[in-house]
Amino acid sequence: MWSYFANPHKFLRLSDWLAPAFYTAGTLCILWGLWQGLWVVPKDEYQGGDIMRVMFVHVPAAWLAMASYSALAVASFVWFIWRHELADIAAKSIAPLGAVWTALCLATGSIWGKPTWGTWWQWDDARMMSVLFLFFLFLGYMALRAAMDTRQKAARAGAILAMVGALNVPLIKFSVDLFTSLHQDASVITMEGPKMAAVYLWPLMISAIGHSLLFGGLVMTRMRTEIRDRRIARLRAAALEGG
Template structure:
């Protein structure tokens, strides 16, 4: 709890993110650029995965990681806000939602682009992972729509937190139910019980690209959070000025 409270201080957050966000932007962009350069020009193509089109993996897989990680992060932030009422946690949840939705769409779009030449279809209804990511997207949309419909910041925070927690409770069930469909998607091949089974030549660019996307995501979240904090301060300042005048 001590550490959580330390992070909950907006002043400390502003001071920290002042240099951390630019750092994340630069390192994230560099890693993504390196991963793309490796992926598009250096690594050999894999004919079992559709030839050159498999190079979309270096965006698709990081996007899938982030789609799942961002919903978990949003639910965790909502939980922290709901229990301890740290304002920063709500600001974080609010900032994560639109970004998570964007990476979810990125995952779906690159998946479709990969799927068309390899499986012969843009969309496969009985693929469990496509369905899971699609429902994740709807969970993000519902969260944003609910927040937008509330008439005060406090109510938006509470309603959003309740919905994010209900969603997080349901995610395992949704995942389990769509898994019961048969799947033509290739099985998980980066993280398995006996270590990664992907060739190292693909693994390194993929890991770096994943790290780069995560850093970029983190930087964007921090930027949105900073904007929200400054917006709130400006509103308070305006109210104070009006009251004084």
């Protein structure tokens, strides 16, 4: 299966129509979710009144923060074992986008927290801390790649770091969970099914799907750019050798 997806030509052909499809569907989902979230659903006084509407950006951003680091780790692992160049291109493309959504999660969380809890930042809160360290993992990954002098070295160093980071994520999560928390418990995915009222759940799910699609589309565009970048570099090198 990996070998099929590892072919850059097939990827370019596939993403040629898939990326625009992702953009279109993602934008529609996000717009619908925002419209529902901002104008249609009733406000929840317990969650701070109108400010809880930021949830329709905050929760999808939190989901993407975790999903993008998982994707980064999987892509790094695939590259490290099978050396499929496309996996490295994917990892390189995912990192900055993951960092942006993680920062978005932190920013919207702070904006939600200030009127509700009376503070921008709560050091006791396990989930805020986890996301903050996830953000640092992304920054470290990008800084390490940027510091390497060749593409191959960047790929190898990045893959090692992403895998070490992924091994540590459960430990980091567990350690920060030891702190007591102001944050409400998980309410979308629980053993008894969603606890949240359906009126909020649907716009939230559609928003999350929309953000995921937008993320996927952006990753594909970045990967296409990177593939062409590498092709140009190869052509330049060949031209220099020939001349």
